[in-house]
Amino acid sequence: MENFLPPTSYDYLTVHKVSGAELTEASDVVAAEEPLEIRLGFGPSGQREHRTLAITMRTPGHDMELAAGFLLTEGIIHGREQLAGIRYCPDVTKEEEKENVVRAELAEDVDVAMPRLERHFYTSSSCGVCGKTSIDAVHASACPVLPTNGPYLDPAVLHELPARQRAAQALFEQTGGLHAAALFSAQGELRLLREDVGRHNALDKVIGAALLQEWLPLHDSVLLVSGRASFELVQKAAVAGIPVLAAVGAPSSLAVQAAKDFGMTLCGFVRQGRYNVYCGEWRLRPNQPSRV
Structure with a gap:
């Protein structure tokens, strides 16, 4: 499985560019966005x-990973063994549904109480998963316990991650319109990166890829996300067992509270050689070899 090569999920458009009073016609590239059922x-x-x-x-591409990550982070499954397979649905009838509908088959012994679901999930590229209203509800979904003996990171490692993430964002360089989630080792080695118009989808793709490769729990990993750190991103990282979450932007107050409750290290504004540590600062130790 290729961990970095993105899909060619973009479209070429004719646009009119304005510079001062001059109007010129040019070709531009925009990120693709299509519904996935x-x-x-x-x-x-x-x-x-x-x-x-x-x-x-979502941005088309890595759709099976997106579905697998969504099932895990929403508590439908709790491990790779509960997933029998995922594929594009073969019996769609509309042209626009081709490669826009996936079907995940669960193992026969997985109990799915559909009537108890309050409503169908609906996610969008702007808001992510709706319906999670309390940290207690996330705790009840059997999140793995994060390690309390590491990993220990040299604080300087986090300074290097945004540049390494950006260097691997081929689609962002093409379009300028995508979020990224990148999984690093505690030493700063890039292991996985996924891009999407939705930050929650990008993270689900990363977690889904790790699930399908049987890497979970990700106790030795550092996650870097573009943009801000929301409660949903902290929740998804906790489900995957990720102990360190860093964001280029700011965290929300609920994200900080959730990270504290999970025992996660949460860093924000990781850019330009500085960052804030909101909780879990004990994992940052200068010149300290990492261990778990």
Whole structure:
């Protein structure tokens, strides 16, 4: 599985560029955005049900990883063994649905109480998953316990991550319109990177890729996200067992509270050789070899 090569998910458009009073016609590149419907197959053999679980606006590409990460971070599954397979749905009838509908088949023994779901999930590229209203609800979804003996990081390592992330963002360089989530080792080695119009989708793609490669829990990893750090991103990182979350932008107050409750190290404004540590500062030790 290729960890860095992005899909060619962009479109060429003719635009008019304005410089001062001069108007000229030019070609421009924009990030693609299309709906992805995630369908779920579950139940014992001979009594399988297939239901639509979620619709998300995403950048096409790495769709199976996105679906796998979504199922894990929303508590539908708790491990790779509960996922029998994911594929594009073969029985769609509309042209616009081709490669925009995926079906995840769960193992026969996975209990899915669809009637108890308050409503279908709906995600968008701007707001992420709606419906998580309290930290207690996330704790109840069986998040892994984060390690309390590391990993220990040299604070200087975090300074280097934004540049390494940006260097690997091929689609951002093409379009300027995508978020990124990047998974690093405690020594700063880039392991996974995914881009998407939605920051939550980018993270689900990273977590889904790690799940499918059987890397979970990610106790030895550092996550860097573009933009701000929201409560949902902290929650998703905690489900994957990620102990350190760094963001180029600011965290929200609920993100900080959730990170404290999970025992996570949360850093914000990681750019231009500086950053703030909002909690979990004990993992930052100058010249300290990392260990877990």
